[in-house]
Amino acid sequence: MADLRTDFAGIRSPNPFWLASGPPTNTYGQVARAFDRGWGGAVWKTVGEPIVNTYSRYGGIDLGAVRMMGFNNIELITDRPVEDNLREVALLKKRYPGHALVVSLMVESKRETWHDIVRRTEDTGADGLELNFGCPHGMSERGMGSAVGQVPDYTCQIVEWVKEVATTPVIVKLTPNVTDVTYIARAAAQGGADAVSLINSINSIMGVDLDTFHPHPHVAGKGSHGGYCGPAVKPIALNMVAAVAQDARVRIPISGIGGIQTWKDAAEFIALGATTVQLCTAVMHYGFRLIEDLVDGLSNWMDEKGYATLDAWRGRAAPNVVKWEDLNLNYRTIAVIDQAKCIHCGLCYAACEDGAHQAIAIRRRDGARFAESGIGAVRFNGDHRWDVEIIEEACVGCNLCSLVCPVQGCITMQEVATGAAPVTWREYAAGRGKLAPRPEHYVTVA
């Protein structure tokens, strides 16, 4: 079995799967149960200034029958006293010396206050500190959380204060509610952070009740923007992780967070350069038992690929994320329909005809084309006497039809040789390199 052991800025854990700071890491009992079940590490629910939570505090957005495709919360940091938290952290660390236990912190932006909380936290024997500069609601109004994390100078300053006294690794948790996350990551690195973790949750309103006009979630009829997370945010998180991983001015380990639910999600973060991953919403949805497939699925995949350790493939995908202007404009693909698999739903036709490039025709079985242009109504109606057909000379290879097709492997995108040498926009704009002939697909009305 593959070796999943992880060393994250000096913090060791039996596997890269950590619980993110949040409700699942509120108490000793929860984290102990999670470790017993196989989780590699946990970041304790953010400890800091006293707060009071609202009762109603979570919202979800469903995708058809699938619940909680996205999730949000207006919860603040822990509402338990600092002493209780730190006592439990110390007990946990004693009982689980081999697991990673990091404490998330958020206090007033004062040097002494940070010094004090860092010392008290390190007295517990915890393996590291995670500075929560990300919470997008409630705390930011009080000059903490994302109010710090949105300003590079504040971020750098507080990290410096923390590093003045900290003896364990310091992780800075980044907020996605910024224009360019790399600026904040650089500031953290500059301040001396040992690692970064990202993303925290994204500003959001989950919906509006059309009977009462209450936003979701509401507290006595009123709502407030909350932090968006869950499966829906994974693409945003991946992009931010990739950006930070590639930034030459960051160069510190990354813990990837945001929308992870399966081992594949986690593997994608690691392939983009993350050393560990953290989960919150998925655990809130299904419980700690998720760890079984996370560990098993990842190690089976590694065995299959012949990777003995995580380091063997970590970051493999990162160099493949490049600037748009460095993409090869002569790489041509077209859609290919496997007629044997087609169930005649007509979705690809509607998508391409109305939403893309009018490159799919409906062809009668006797060979006559029903519609060649984007003009005129076509009756398709699941009729098996008709086939959809790609008009190759019009297909721009945009992928849309293959994305809407409900049948696995029915529409695939296949490379067609253009015979031309690769050329990027950068080269083309500079007058170097030639574009291969491109589809003439628009019906131009005079």
Next chain:
Amino acid sequence: MRQLAATLPEERYEANFADLAPPLTPDQALGESSRCLFCYDAPCTTACPTHIDVPAFIKMIASGNLRGAAREILDANPMGHSCARACPVEVLCEGACVLNQLHKRPIEIARLQRYATDFALEHRLRLFEPGAATGRRVAVVGAGPAGLACAQDLRRCGHDVVIFEAREFPGGLNTYSIADYKMKPPTALAEARMVLDLGAELRTGVRVGEDVSFEELLEQYDAVFVGVGLGGTRRLGIPGESLHGVVDALSFIEELKLRPKREVAVGRRVVVVGAGNTAIDAATQAKRLGAERVTIVYRRTDADMPAYHYEYELAKADGCEFRWSTLPVRFVGNAVVEAVECVRTQSGRPLPGTEFRLDADMVVLAIGQEPRASLLARIPGVRFQNGRLLADPATGQTSNPRVFTGGDCANGGKEIVNAAADGKRAAAAIHALLRTMPQPVPAGG
């Protein structure tokens, strides 16, 4: 037989005996696995006698971890593949699914289970490793579901296992009796091979009690597991039972499973006696072999019928007819059976004066299997209760502390899944027992 049913074109046999529930396509598996709610402490898992963690394996299918899914299943139930094909899931896992309430349609657990285990069988995955050798030796008598399940877990604990099997092939009734449209012999053998791959030795063609005695086994082995299943079909004890054309269900089913279908003799008009699941299997398969008319006679009413509801529905859909409250009293014929003389019953008792005849070219007796009483009586130190081996249901341990039992011979005849659960429980108990025994003197090599 007086009149044989006409043979069918080969493709008809193929269609008639194709899998009742065909394998899921990847699209279906994705759709169905995504529909699973991933219940906590799920009722499907509770309902399964081997307590497979159903939501866990289904989520593994959804996440693309087929190997993990197969392992999850076969860890809990070494017979997880045959169970996926043949379990009465309507009364087990799928019957317990919470989506019966919400969607009026449960998750297709059995077909998903087949999807994952097909992958394991096709690739002959090595999902488990034998445990570090303990030097202990266990004899398993019978290579049916109970014996195989027991053998898998004993090998995983590191004990040497020798399986003694009277017949030519392992698998027990999985190989010789399960309706052919549920599972064919090569599948049962592939499943058995996965267990044998763990290093259990299989000795076929050995009848324990005759070719080798239980005493010898107890001398040579530290413990013995007895999973010999049930014996032949019961006799009715009425006149004409030895006429040509009167056959027992097990022999009939075995023949149609092992021989090319066109070579299997089946009457034009068939009467099946009994209304248990075996009777249904005999009736549907007779029909699928080409019998024109298949009539099931049962001395009680449809409400008393022991067959599962969906089996009954299948027989009806196949065009089998049912005669309730009907008792055969005599098979009529001159060397060859021609008719069944019956009498109507009330509360199972014959009503005089209601005699009538059913024409028949073939009669299939399916009124239950006999226990292997005389065989079991040869085991030293065991005791019996109501004709069954007395054993602790939690461990399968008999009155002879080194003899354990499970499966049909212990439970009186249930399903594959119960036999597998029994085998596993016994393996755990045997392992616990062997650990308390003084260390064996290491054999020279």
